Amino acid sequence: MGAILEREAELGLRQELATAIAVLYGRGYAMGTGGNFSAVAQREPLRLWMAPSGVDKGSITADSLILVDEAGQSTVGKVSAEEPLHRAIALATGAGAVLHTHSVLGTVLSRAHVAAGYLRFEGYEMLKGLAGVTTHATTVDLPIWPNSQDMDTLAATVTPHLAQAPWGFLLAGHGLYAWGKTVWEARRHVEVWEFLLSVKYHQQSYGAG
Template sequence: MALRQELTAAIAALYARGYALGTGGNFSAVADREPLRLWMAPSGVDKGTVTAEDLILVDEDGHSTMGKVSAEASLHRAIALATGAGAVLHTHSVLGTVLSMAHGSAGYIRLQGYEMLKGLAGITTHTAAVDLPIWPNSQDMEGLAARVTPHLATAPWGFLLAGHGLYAWGRNVFEARRHVEVLEFLLAVRYHAQGYPSPSAEVTATGREADG
Protein backbone atom coordinates (compact mmCIF):
# COMPACT_ATOMS: atom_id res chain seq x y z
CA MET A 1 0.00 0.00 0.00
CA ALA A 2 2.91 2.38 0.69
CA LEU A 3 3.94 2.43 -2.99
CA ARG A 4 0.38 3.11 -4.08
CA GLN A 5 0.09 5.94 -1.58
CA GLU A 6 3.35 7.46 -2.83
CA LEU A 7 2.04 7.34 -6.40
CA THR A 8 -1.34 8.89 -5.57
CA ALA A 9 0.38 11.63 -3.54
CA ALA A 10 2.51 12.45 -6.60
CA ILE A 11 -0.55 12.45 -8.86
CA ALA A 12 -2.40 14.81 -6.51
CA ALA A 13 0.58 17.18 -6.33
CA LEU A 14 0.99 17.31 -10.11
CA TYR A 15 -2.75 17.78 -10.59
CA ALA A 16 -2.65 20.71 -8.16
CA ARG A 17 0.04 22.32 -10.32
CA GLY A 18 -2.25 22.11 -13.36
CA TYR A 19 -0.26 19.35 -15.04
CA ALA A 20 -3.06 16.77 -15.35
CA LEU A 21 -6.35 18.56 -15.93
CA GLY A 22 -9.41 17.19 -17.71
CA THR A 23 -8.54 13.54 -16.90
CA GLY A 24 -5.23 14.12 -18.74
CA GLY A 25 -1.93 12.51 -17.88
CA ASN A 26 -1.10 8.99 -16.77
CA PHE A 27 1.10 7.70 -14.01
CA SER A 28 2.70 4.40 -13.04
CA ALA A 29 4.93 2.76 -10.46
CA VAL A 30 6.61 -0.62 -10.81
CA ALA A 31 5.00 -3.21 -8.54
CA ASP A 32 7.05 -6.20 -9.75
CA ARG A 33 9.96 -6.62 -12.18
CA GLU A 34 9.65 -10.25 -13.26
CA PRO A 35 7.17 -10.35 -14.76
CA LEU A 36 6.76 -6.60 -15.05
CA ARG A 37 3.62 -5.29 -13.37
CA LEU A 38 2.68 -1.66 -12.90
CA TRP A 39 0.36 0.18 -10.58
CA MET A 40 -1.38 2.76 -12.75
CA ALA A 41 -4.12 5.34 -12.48
CA PRO A 42 -7.11 4.06 -14.49
CA SER A 43 -7.92 5.74 -17.78
CA GLY A 44 -10.51 8.49 -18.05
CA VAL A 45 -10.70 9.49 -14.39
CA ASP A 46 -10.24 12.85 -12.68
CA LYS A 47 -6.62 12.74 -11.55
CA GLY A 48 -7.39 15.13 -8.72
CA THR A 49 -9.45 12.51 -6.92
CA VAL A 50 -7.47 9.30 -7.48
CA THR A 51 -6.90 7.28 -4.30
CA ALA A 52 -4.60 4.34 -3.62
CA GLU A 53 -7.62 2.04 -3.83
CA ASP A 54 -8.43 3.36 -7.33
CA LEU A 55 -5.10 2.27 -8.82
CA ILE A 56 -5.13 -0.75 -11.12
CA LEU A 57 -2.48 -3.42 -11.55
CA VAL A 58 -1.41 -3.75 -15.20
CA ASP A 59 0.39 -6.90 -16.33
CA GLU A 60 3.30 -7.25 -18.76
CA ASP A 61 0.87 -7.56 -21.67
CA GLY A 62 -0.93 -4.34 -20.77
CA HIS A 63 -4.02 -5.99 -19.32
CA SER A 64 -5.81 -5.51 -16.02
CA THR A 65 -8.83 -7.09 -14.35
CA MET A 66 -9.21 -4.07 -12.08
CA GLY A 67 -10.25 -1.29 -14.47
CA LYS A 68 -9.72 0.47 -17.79
CA VAL A 69 -6.06 0.55 -18.84
CA SER A 70 -4.67 3.71 -20.44
CA ALA A 71 -3.75 3.36 -24.11
CA GLU A 72 -0.34 4.73 -23.11
CA ALA A 73 0.44 1.83 -20.79
CA SER A 74 2.66 0.35 -23.50
CA LEU A 75 4.86 3.45 -23.35
CA HIS A 76 5.10 3.18 -19.57
CA ARG A 77 6.14 -0.47 -19.88
CA ALA A 78 8.73 0.34 -22.54
CA ILE A 79 10.29 3.07 -20.39
CA ALA A 80 10.36 0.88 -17.28
CA LEU A 81 11.99 -1.98 -19.18
CA ALA A 82 14.53 0.11 -21.10
CA THR A 83 15.64 2.37 -18.26
CA GLY A 84 15.00 0.36 -15.11
CA ALA A 85 12.73 3.16 -13.90
CA GLY A 86 10.68 2.56 -10.79
CA ALA A 87 8.05 5.14 -11.77
CA VAL A 88 6.92 6.91 -14.93
CA LEU A 89 4.87 10.12 -14.80
CA HIS A 90 3.20 11.76 -17.81
CA THR A 91 1.92 15.34 -17.60
CA HIS A 92 0.00 17.75 -19.85
CA SER A 93 1.23 21.23 -18.95
CA VAL A 94 0.31 24.29 -21.01
CA LEU A 95 3.85 25.59 -21.45
CA GLY A 96 5.37 22.20 -22.17
CA THR A 97 2.75 21.62 -24.85
CA VAL A 98 3.42 24.99 -26.49
CA LEU A 99 7.19 24.42 -26.54
CA SER A 100 6.81 20.87 -27.84
CA MET A 101 5.09 22.29 -30.91
CA ALA A 102 7.42 25.27 -31.30
CA HIS A 103 10.55 23.08 -31.21
CA GLY A 104 9.08 19.91 -32.67
CA SER A 105 10.79 20.29 -36.05
CA ALA A 106 14.20 20.42 -34.32
CA GLY A 107 13.46 17.22 -32.45
CA TYR A 108 14.64 18.57 -29.10
CA ILE A 109 14.75 21.63 -26.87
CA ARG A 110 18.04 22.60 -25.21
CA LEU A 111 18.07 23.40 -21.50
CA GLN A 112 21.33 24.99 -20.33
CA GLY A 113 22.59 27.52 -17.82
CA TYR A 114 19.93 26.97 -15.17
CA GLU A 115 20.67 25.99 -11.58
CA MET A 116 17.56 23.80 -11.52
CA LEU A 117 19.26 21.41 -13.95
CA LYS A 118 21.00 20.00 -10.87
CA GLY A 119 17.65 18.57 -9.83
CA LEU A 120 18.08 15.95 -12.56
CA ALA A 121 19.94 12.87 -11.34
CA GLY A 122 23.57 12.84 -12.40
CA ILE A 123 23.85 16.55 -13.21
CA THR A 124 26.13 18.54 -10.91
CA THR A 125 26.50 21.91 -12.65
CA HIS A 126 24.26 24.56 -14.15
CA THR A 127 26.53 24.67 -17.19
CA ALA A 128 25.36 21.24 -18.34
CA ALA A 129 23.52 21.16 -21.66
CA VAL A 130 20.45 18.93 -21.64
CA ASP A 131 18.71 18.24 -24.93
CA LEU A 132 15.17 17.15 -24.08
CA PRO A 133 13.95 15.00 -27.00
CA ILE A 134 10.68 15.81 -28.76
CA TRP A 135 8.91 12.99 -30.57
CA PRO A 136 5.93 13.32 -32.94
CA ASN A 137 2.68 12.37 -31.25
CA SER A 138 0.84 9.25 -32.36
CA GLN A 139 -2.30 7.31 -31.52
CA ASP A 140 -0.36 4.09 -32.21
CA MET A 141 1.23 3.75 -28.79
CA GLU A 142 2.80 0.37 -29.51
CA GLY A 143 4.50 1.80 -32.60
CA LEU A 144 5.53 4.93 -30.70
CA ALA A 145 7.02 2.83 -27.91
CA ALA A 146 9.02 0.85 -30.49
CA ARG A 147 10.40 4.07 -32.04
CA VAL A 148 11.26 5.72 -28.75
CA THR A 149 12.77 2.73 -26.93
CA PRO A 150 16.18 2.68 -28.70
CA HIS A 151 16.77 6.28 -27.61
CA LEU A 152 15.68 6.05 -23.97
CA ALA A 153 19.13 5.20 -22.63
CA THR A 154 20.40 8.63 -23.66
CA ALA A 155 17.26 10.62 -22.82
CA PRO A 156 17.72 13.00 -19.84
CA TRP A 157 15.11 11.37 -17.60
CA GLY A 158 12.34 12.50 -19.92
CA PHE A 159 11.05 13.48 -23.34
CA LEU A 160 8.20 15.45 -24.89
CA LEU A 161 5.52 14.28 -27.28
CA ALA A 162 4.68 17.14 -29.64
CA GLY A 163 1.35 18.73 -28.84
CA HIS A 164 0.84 16.20 -26.09
CA GLY A 165 3.03 16.44 -23.01
CA LEU A 166 6.02 15.37 -20.94
CA TYR A 167 7.09 11.88 -19.95
CA ALA A 168 9.56 11.71 -17.08
CA TRP A 169 10.80 8.88 -14.92
CA GLY A 170 13.04 8.04 -12.00
CA ARG A 171 14.35 5.20 -9.90
CA ASN A 172 11.37 5.62 -7.58
CA VAL A 173 8.23 7.75 -7.31
CA PHE A 174 10.01 10.52 -5.40
CA GLU A 175 12.73 10.87 -8.03
CA ALA A 176 10.28 10.69 -10.93
CA ARG A 177 8.16 13.43 -9.36
CA ARG A 178 11.27 15.56 -8.84
CA HIS A 179 12.25 15.11 -12.46
CA VAL A 180 8.78 16.15 -13.62
CA GLU A 181 8.86 19.26 -11.45
CA VAL A 182 12.38 20.19 -12.55
CA LEU A 183 11.71 19.66 -16.25
CA GLU A 184 8.39 21.51 -16.13
CA PHE A 185 10.12 24.39 -14.33
CA LEU A 186 12.86 24.52 -16.97
CA LEU A 187 10.30 24.42 -19.78
CA ALA A 188 8.43 27.31 -18.17
CA VAL A 189 11.68 29.29 -17.94
CA ARG A 190 12.41 28.62 -21.61
CA TYR A 191 8.88 29.67 -22.55
CA HIS A 192 9.20 33.04 -20.82
CA ALA A 193 12.81 33.53 -21.95
CA GLN A 194 11.65 33.24 -25.55
CA GLY A 195 9.31 36.16 -24.99
CA TYR A 196 6.01 34.33 -25.28
CA PRO A 197 3.12 36.12 -23.55
CA SER A 198 1.88 34.79 -20.25
CA PRO A 199 -1.07 32.40 -20.75
CA SER A 200 -3.02 34.35 -18.12
CA ALA A 201 -2.31 37.57 -20.00
CA GLU A 202 -3.69 36.02 -23.18
CA VAL A 203 -6.89 35.05 -21.38
CA THR A 204 -7.21 38.59 -20.02
CA ALA A 205 -6.61 40.09 -23.45
CA THR A 206 -9.25 37.97 -25.16
CA GLY A 207 -11.68 37.99 -22.29
CA ARG A 208 -12.10 34.23 -22.39
CA GLU A 209 -10.15 31.02 -22.49
CA ALA A 210 -9.73 29.19 -25.77
CA ASP A 211 -12.16 26.40 -26.58
CA GLY A 212 -11.01 22.80 -27.00
Protein backbone atom coordinates in the same frame (compact mmCIF):
# COMPACT_ATOMS: atom_id res chain seq x y z
CA MET B 1 5.89 -11.69 8.69
CA GLY B 2 7.31 -11.57 5.17
CA ALA B 3 3.84 -11.34 3.64
CA ILE B 4 2.90 -8.52 6.01
CA LEU B 5 6.02 -6.54 5.09
CA GLU B 6 5.31 -7.07 1.40
CA ARG B 7 1.76 -5.76 1.81
CA GLU B 8 3.02 -2.75 3.74
CA ALA B 9 5.60 -2.00 1.05
CA GLU B 10 2.94 -2.34 -1.66
CA LEU B 11 0.59 0.01 0.16
CA GLY B 12 3.42 2.49 0.68
CA LEU B 13 4.21 2.47 -3.04
CA ARG B 14 0.57 2.99 -3.97
CA GLN B 15 0.21 5.84 -1.49
CA GLU B 16 3.39 7.47 -2.81
CA LEU B 17 2.10 7.28 -6.39
CA ALA B 18 -1.33 8.61 -5.39
CA THR B 19 0.33 11.52 -3.58
CA ALA B 20 2.49 12.34 -6.61
CA ILE B 21 -0.60 12.36 -8.85
CA ALA B 22 -2.44 14.65 -6.43
CA VAL B 23 0.48 17.09 -6.30
CA LEU B 24 0.87 17.22 -10.09
CA TYR B 25 -2.88 17.57 -10.58
CA GLY B 26 -2.87 20.45 -8.11
CA ARG B 27 -0.28 22.23 -10.24
CA GLY B 28 -2.45 21.98 -13.33
CA TYR B 29 -0.42 19.26 -15.05
CA ALA B 30 -3.22 16.70 -15.42
CA MET B 31 -6.48 18.50 -16.07
CA GLY B 32 -9.56 17.07 -17.77
CA THR B 33 -8.63 13.45 -16.94
CA GLY B 34 -5.32 14.03 -18.79
CA GLY B 35 -1.99 12.49 -17.89
CA ASN B 36 -1.10 8.98 -16.86
CA PHE B 37 1.10 7.67 -14.10
CA SER B 38 2.70 4.38 -13.14
CA ALA B 39 4.97 2.71 -10.60
CA VAL B 40 6.65 -0.67 -10.95
CA ALA B 41 4.97 -3.24 -8.71
CA GLN B 42 7.06 -6.19 -9.91
CA ARG B 43 10.02 -6.53 -12.28
CA GLU B 44 9.72 -10.09 -13.57
CA PRO B 45 7.25 -10.29 -15.06
CA LEU B 46 6.81 -6.52 -15.24
CA ARG B 47 3.66 -5.36 -13.50
CA LEU B 48 2.63 -1.77 -12.99
CA TRP B 49 0.42 0.14 -10.62
CA MET B 50 -1.33 2.73 -12.77
CA ALA B 51 -3.98 5.38 -12.49
CA PRO B 52 -7.03 4.17 -14.42
CA SER B 53 -7.78 5.89 -17.72
CA GLY B 54 -10.57 8.41 -18.17
CA VAL B 55 -10.90 9.45 -14.54
CA ASP B 56 -10.36 12.79 -12.81
CA LYS B 57 -6.76 12.61 -11.63
CA GLY B 58 -7.64 14.84 -8.69
CA SER B 59 -9.75 12.00 -7.29
CA ILE B 60 -7.08 9.28 -7.39
CA THR B 61 -6.35 7.45 -4.13
CA ALA B 62 -4.12 4.49 -3.35
CA ASP B 63 -7.19 2.25 -3.49
CA SER B 64 -8.24 3.45 -6.95
CA LEU B 65 -4.95 2.50 -8.63
CA ILE B 66 -5.11 -0.58 -10.83
CA LEU B 67 -2.57 -3.38 -11.22
CA VAL B 68 -1.63 -3.95 -14.87
CA ASP B 69 -0.13 -7.32 -15.75
CA GLU B 70 2.66 -8.24 -18.17
CA ALA B 71 0.15 -8.38 -21.04
CA GLY B 72 -1.05 -4.83 -20.37
CA GLN B 73 -4.34 -6.01 -18.89
CA SER B 74 -6.14 -5.35 -15.62
CA THR B 75 -9.09 -7.12 -14.06
CA VAL B 76 -10.50 -3.82 -12.76
CA GLY B 77 -10.57 -0.36 -14.27
CA LYS B 78 -9.64 0.88 -17.72
CA VAL B 79 -5.96 0.62 -18.65
CA SER B 80 -4.47 3.72 -20.27
CA ALA B 81 -3.87 3.44 -24.01
CA GLU B 82 -0.38 4.75 -23.25
CA GLU B 83 0.53 1.76 -21.08
CA PRO B 84 2.91 0.39 -23.78
CA LEU B 85 4.99 3.56 -23.48
CA HIS B 86 5.17 3.26 -19.69
CA ARG B 87 6.22 -0.37 -20.05
CA ALA B 88 8.86 0.47 -22.68
CA ILE B 89 10.38 3.18 -20.47
CA ALA B 90 10.45 0.94 -17.40
CA LEU B 91 12.08 -1.90 -19.35
CA ALA B 92 14.63 0.24 -21.20
CA THR B 93 15.73 2.44 -18.31
CA GLY B 94 15.05 0.38 -15.19
CA ALA B 95 12.77 3.18 -13.96
CA GLY B 96 10.69 2.54 -10.88
CA ALA B 97 8.07 5.11 -11.88
CA VAL B 98 6.92 6.94 -15.01
CA LEU B 99 4.87 10.14 -14.81
CA HIS B 100 3.21 11.75 -17.83
CA THR B 101 1.86 15.30 -17.62
CA HIS B 102 -0.29 17.47 -19.89
CA SER B 103 0.90 20.96 -18.95
CA VAL B 104 0.13 24.02 -21.05
CA LEU B 105 3.79 24.88 -21.59
CA GLY B 106 4.80 21.31 -22.38
CA THR B 107 2.08 21.25 -25.03
CA VAL B 108 2.96 24.64 -26.54
CA LEU B 109 6.75 24.23 -26.61
CA SER B 110 6.68 20.66 -27.88
CA ARG B 111 4.64 21.75 -30.91
CA ALA B 112 6.79 24.79 -31.53
CA HIS B 113 10.07 22.85 -31.50
CA VAL B 114 9.17 19.40 -32.85
CA ALA B 115 10.95 20.12 -36.14
CA ALA B 116 14.20 20.67 -34.25
CA GLY B 117 13.65 17.46 -32.31
CA TYR B 118 14.74 18.83 -28.94
CA LEU B 119 14.82 21.75 -26.53
CA ARG B 120 18.26 22.78 -25.26
CA PHE B 121 18.88 23.90 -21.69
CA GLU B 122 22.27 25.14 -20.53
CA GLY B 123 23.65 27.02 -17.57
CA TYR B 124 20.61 26.59 -15.31
CA GLU B 125 21.09 25.76 -11.63
CA MET B 126 17.80 23.83 -11.78
CA LEU B 127 19.42 21.24 -14.05
CA LYS B 128 21.08 19.87 -10.90
CA GLY B 129 17.68 18.51 -9.93
CA LEU B 130 18.15 15.84 -12.62
CA ALA B 131 19.84 12.71 -11.31
CA GLY B 132 23.52 12.65 -12.23
CA VAL B 133 23.84 16.37 -12.99
CA THR B 134 26.22 18.02 -10.52
CA THR B 135 26.84 21.46 -11.98
CA HIS B 136 24.90 24.22 -13.66
CA ALA B 137 27.69 24.42 -16.25
CA THR B 138 26.17 21.75 -18.43
CA THR B 139 23.99 21.38 -21.51
CA VAL B 140 21.01 19.03 -21.57
CA ASP B 141 18.78 18.40 -24.59
CA LEU B 142 15.19 17.34 -23.90
CA PRO B 143 14.07 15.20 -26.88
CA ILE B 144 10.81 15.86 -28.73
CA TRP B 145 9.05 13.24 -30.84
CA PRO B 146 5.93 13.60 -32.99
CA ASN B 147 2.80 12.37 -31.27
CA SER B 148 0.97 9.24 -32.43
CA GLN B 149 -2.15 7.33 -31.47
CA ASP B 150 -0.31 4.07 -32.18
CA MET B 151 1.43 3.58 -28.84
CA ASP B 152 3.16 0.35 -29.81
CA THR B 153 4.80 2.06 -32.79
CA LEU B 154 5.62 5.12 -30.70
CA ALA B 155 7.20 2.94 -28.02
CA ALA B 156 9.31 1.21 -30.68
CA THR B 157 10.39 4.62 -32.00
CA VAL B 158 11.52 6.08 -28.68
CA THR B 159 12.96 2.95 -27.02
CA PRO B 160 16.36 2.99 -28.80
CA HIS B 161 16.92 6.55 -27.54
CA LEU B 162 15.79 6.18 -23.94
CA ALA B 163 19.19 5.26 -22.51
CA GLN B 164 20.47 8.67 -23.62
CA ALA B 165 17.33 10.64 -22.75
CA PRO B 166 17.76 12.95 -19.71
CA TRP B 167 15.06 11.37 -17.52
CA GLY B 168 12.37 12.68 -19.85
CA PHE B 169 11.08 13.59 -23.30
CA LEU B 170 8.24 15.49 -24.92
CA LEU B 171 5.56 14.31 -27.33
CA ALA B 172 4.55 17.13 -29.66
CA GLY B 173 1.23 18.71 -28.75
CA HIS B 174 0.84 16.13 -26.02
CA GLY B 175 3.12 16.57 -23.04
CA LEU B 176 6.04 15.44 -20.92
CA TYR B 177 7.11 11.94 -19.95
CA ALA B 178 9.54 11.81 -17.03
CA TRP B 179 10.81 8.93 -14.94
CA GLY B 180 13.08 8.03 -12.05
CA LYS B 181 14.32 5.16 -9.94
CA THR B 182 11.55 5.88 -7.43
CA VAL B 183 8.22 7.70 -7.48
CA TRP B 184 9.80 10.56 -5.56
CA GLU B 185 12.67 10.88 -8.04
CA ALA B 186 10.28 10.75 -11.01
CA ARG B 187 8.15 13.48 -9.43
CA ARG B 188 11.27 15.59 -8.88
CA HIS B 189 12.21 15.17 -12.53
CA VAL B 190 8.73 16.29 -13.60
CA GLU B 191 9.05 19.36 -11.40
CA VAL B 192 12.50 20.18 -12.79
CA TRP B 193 11.43 19.81 -16.41
CA GLU B 194 8.18 21.74 -15.96
CA PHE B 195 10.14 24.56 -14.28
CA LEU B 196 12.64 24.65 -17.14
CA LEU B 197 9.85 24.59 -19.73
CA SER B 198 8.34 27.62 -18.04
CA VAL B 199 11.71 29.38 -18.08
CA LYS B 200 12.16 28.56 -21.77
CA TYR B 201 8.71 29.87 -22.66
CA HIS B 202 9.21 33.15 -20.81
CA GLN B 203 12.67 33.63 -22.29
CA GLN B 204 11.27 33.20 -25.78
CA SER B 205 8.44 35.59 -24.96
CA TYR B 206 11.08 38.22 -24.21
CA GLY B 207 13.11 37.33 -27.28
CA ALA B 208 15.89 35.79 -25.21
CA GLY B 209 15.61 32.27 -26.71
